Amino acid sequence: MIHFKLDGEYIHLIQLLKAVNAVENGGEAQAVVSDGLVCCNGETEYRKRYKVRKGDTIEFLNYKIMVE
Template structure:
């Protein structure tokens, strides 16, 4: 599990994936979201600009990201 501390109101989903180093670059982040490989709070998320907020749980492959 990866804990991510959010310093602002939200972070875009693709930015979060890059920030916690589960993808190598922005292009890969966009691709995995577009392919439906990422879920937010148990729901598959296809929006790259989805606003992740405190309390959200993001899952991608074997990674589980908890946003504090």
């Protein structure tokens, strides 16, 4: 499990995936979100610009990211 400390109000989903090195680049981040491979709080998320906020849990492959 990865604990990600959020400094601002939110971070976009694709930026979060890049920040924790779950993907190699922005193009890959957009592709995995579009393909429905990312879950936010237990629900599949297709929006690349989804605003991840404190308390959210993101799951992608073997990654589980807790946003604090």
